[in-house]
Amino acid sequence: MPHSPNLDPVLLDAVDVFANLGPEGRARALDRAHWKKLESGEQAFEQDAEADAFYVLSVGRLKVSQLTPAGQEVTIRYIGPREMFGCVAVCGGLTYPATATAVLDSWALGWDRRSIADLVQDYPQIALNALRGMGGRLTETQARLREMQTERVERRIGHAIARLVAQAGRRVEGGILIDFPVSRQDIAEMTGTTLHTVSRTLTAWQKLGIVEVGRKKLTVVDPHGLVMIAEDLPPQQPGS
Amino acid sequence: MPHSPNLDPVLLDAVDVFANLGPEGRARALDRAHWKKLESGEQAFEQDAEADAFYVLSVGRLKVSQLTPAGQEVTIRYIGPREMFGCVAVCGGLTYPATATAVLDSWALGWDRRSIADLVQDYPQIALNALRGMGGRLTETQARLREMQTERVERRIGHAIARLVAQAGRRVEGGILIDFPVSRQDIAEMTGTTLHTVSRTLTAWQKLGIVEVGRKKLTVVDPHGLVMIAEDLPPQQPGS
DNA sequence: CCCGCTATTTGCGCTGGCGCAAAGACGGCG
DNA sequence: CGCCGTCTTTGCGCCAGCGCAAATAGCGGG
Numbered sequence: 219m220p221h222s223p224n225l226d227p228v229l230l231d232a233v234d235v236f237a238n239l240g241p242e243g244r245a246r247a248l249d250r251a252h253w254k255k256l257e258s259g260e261q262a263f264e265q266d267a268e269a270d271a272f273y274v275l276s277v278g279r280l281k282v283s284q285l286t287p288a289g290q291e292v293t294i295r296y297i298g299p300r301e302m303f304g305c306v307a308v309c310g311g312l313t314y315p316a317t318a319t320a321v322l323d324s325w326a327l328g329w330d331r332r333s334i335a336d337l338v339q340d341y342p343q344i345a346l347n348a349l350r351g352m353g354g355r356l357t358e359t360q361a362r363l364r365e366m367q368t369e370r371v372e373r374r375i376g377h378a379i380a381r382l383v384a385q386a387g388r389r390v391e392g393g394i395l396i397d398f399p400v401s402r403q404d405i406a407e408m409t410g411t412t413l414h415t416v417s418r419t420l421t422a423w424q425k426l427g428i429v430e431v432g433r434k435k436l437t438v439v440d441p442h443g444l445v446m447i448a449e450d451l452p453p454q455q456p457g458s
Numbered sequence: 459m460p461h462s463p464n465l466d467p468v469l470l471d472a473v474d475v476f477a478n479l480g481p482e483g484r485a486r487a488l489d490r491a492h493w494k495k496l497e498s499g500e501q502a503f504e505q506d507a508e509a510d511a512f513y514v515l516s517v518g519r520l521k522v523s524q525l526t527p528a529g530q531e532v533t534i535r536y537i538g539p540r541e542m543f544g545c546v547a548v549c550g551g552l553t554y555p556a557t558a559t560a561v562l563d564s565w566a567l568g569w570d571r572r573s574i575a576d577l578v579q580d581y582p583q584i585a586l587n588a589l590r591g592m593g594g595r596l597t598e599t600q601a602r603l604r605e606m607q608t609e610r611v612e613r614r615i616g617h618a619i620a621r622l623v624a625q626a627g628r629r630v631e632g633g634i635l636i637d638f639p640v641s642r643q644d645i646a647e648m649t650g651t652t653l654h655t656v657s658r659t660l661t662a663w664q665k666l667g668i669v670e671v672g673r674k675k676l677t678v679v680d681p682h683g684l685v686m687i688a689e690d691l692p693p694q695q696p697g698s
Numbered sequence: 699c700c701c702g703c704t705a706t707t708t709g710c711g712c713t714g715g716c717g718c719a720a721a722g723a724c725g726g727c728g
Numbered sequence: 729c730g731c732c733g734t735c736t737t738t739g740c741g742c743c744a745g746c747g748c749a750a751a752t753a754g755c756g757g758g
Contacts, residue, residue: 284604287690292604309593315600342582345589352592353549359599360555364524364532366606367650371715402736410607415715417737433724433735450527611745641705655745657707673705673754 230327233274235302235347243341250333256280256320263304265317271328272307275299278324279386279398283407284316293407295358296321296398298385305355308334308348322398366410374409375419376448379429383438392430392439399434423447470567473514475542475587483581490573496520496560503544505557511568512547515539518564519626519638523647524556533647535598536561536638538625545595548574548588562638606650614649615659616688619669623678632670632679639674663687 230236230244239247254273256262262273265284280297294316297303303318303326329337338344365374379396387394402413402420409416420436423429428444430437438444470476470484479487494513496502502513505524520537534556537543543558543566569577578584605614619636627634642653642660649656660676663669668684670677678684 284600286604286608288608290608292607294600294603306593306597308589309596310590311593311597315597338586342585345582345585346578349548349585349589349592350550352589352596353546353551356549356592356596356599357546357551357555359596359603360524360534363534363599363603363606364526366603367532368526368528368530401734412716413736414717414738417735418715421737431736642707643705652746653706654708654747657705658745661707671706 230274233300233302234351235274235344237347238343239341243343246340247329247337247344248327250337251327251329254326254328256324256326258320258323260320262318262320262326263314265315266313269304269307269311269314269331271304271330272302272334273304273318273326273328274302276325276327278320278322278326280318280324280326281321281404282316282318291407292410293404295355296382296385302348302351304328305348305352307331308338308345309352371409371411371415372419373448374411375405375416376444378405378408379436379438380441380444380448382436383441383444387438390437393437394441396436396438400436401434470514473540473542474591475514475584477587478583479581483583486580487569487577487584488567490577491567491569494566494568496564496566498560498563500560502558502560502566503554505555506553509544509547509551509554509571511544511570512542512574513544513558513566513568514542516565516567518560518562518566520558520564520566521561521644522556522558531647532650533644535595536622536625542588542591544568545588545592547571548578548585549592611649611651611655612659613688614651615645615656616684618645618648619676619678620681620684620688622676623681623684627678630677633677634681636676636678640676641674 230248231241236244236247253276254262256278262280263269263271275297277299280303282294282297282303284292284294286292297318304314306314365377369377382396382400383394386397388397389395402416405416405420406413420429420431423444424431426443428438428440428447430439470488471481476484476487493516494502496518502520503509503511515537517539520543522534522537522543524532524534526532537558544554546554605617609617622636622640623634626637628637629635642656645656645660646653660669660671663684664671666683668678668680668687670679
């Protein structure tokens, strides 16, 4: 029974992976959980470390990334509140395939391997829920792979930012702000390019009035214009 | 109770997704299955079609691919005997995210949504097995994504062929033969390049004595040399 | 054994985007 | 308030790999 940080644990019933368990199931799950505090920059786990726990993010945001043998970093995805991470621990994997780093101060609920095994034993529904989640992730990852294989850099950057907007966009006056710090380098790691190219691209977009950029800050002013670039319709006459 | 093609259905106990069910569980599963014959070139299902069945390949080989809006084809993976495909039907997806096409005459066991749901209900172990399989696929897809983002074409082709060898390689005199027809175009679709570049690359490798190529045929003569290229150690003096 | 179709090879020119390098901007801290 | 470290912008040259196009080579069928 963990000490709650500032989010009411009852909200566990809005977490997909614990859906359809009934109140007692969720209570049992909470019972076995422990809170993990992550300050911005801190890692929840590291690539190749033993996969000993499964997590659900409560508050904050994490970046899941891999390091290539050559030392380049590649971003797999960002995790927001209510999303699971470290799923390998439920999937029979021995080590984490990636590193999870907080990009904001965060709180996560964690379950060790043993607890998860017990819970799944008693509530097979959890396995089904996890399966559903994994299916979604796989489909999404395949879509990104397709994107990497067939689209040029500008278009990929467009998609990446559109994804960020959908996942972490906050309405502010003058557009939609990505609600955590994103550098040009970060966007480069999401899209398989260099920070230089990202910088040039965003500068161009800013001139077109599509985005507003700042130091580790990104606001989408014209979401429709962004979609135009990300999808296919190329220039689009001004006036619309 | 399907009419067996030529593979003894008892072999279902070597299929990961039905592991640890006990004989009666596997019998129940077989009971609900239907055989699907696929001639080379035929599709098991098409992208965006309603996901109404889940399959396990028995004999043959399939290609799972996506078509981009612009009409380019991208290969997600190849499926060999004992592997599951059409997993979305178990994962709550509504439509197939990709197309599955036989590249050899094949036989698959299929289960409709309803049957799968019933089986999972009675044998939750199936969900766990499927979860394990999905975890592996996700990890593998992420690895390919990382590859696409960080490696140049030659290296990617190397990896793709190494994967083919591991999955579908057959020892023959003079090397390891990929046991189904693969064209340059196919390899291009696996690696996100063009058939021209693949052709040039393979020709160069043939001159180095690493592979032996033919029309839709590929034999790896020097697996070690292939790994050298795929990994990092660059040229490697001859003599080893 | 020849024909036609498909797969493959190869030359050539072009360019998107990378790599390098250096010069600004922020923003936080002391 | 000014300094410093980090992030960002921008110029410049280069080259991997694409796109186009045309020539070849295998294979299967008649």
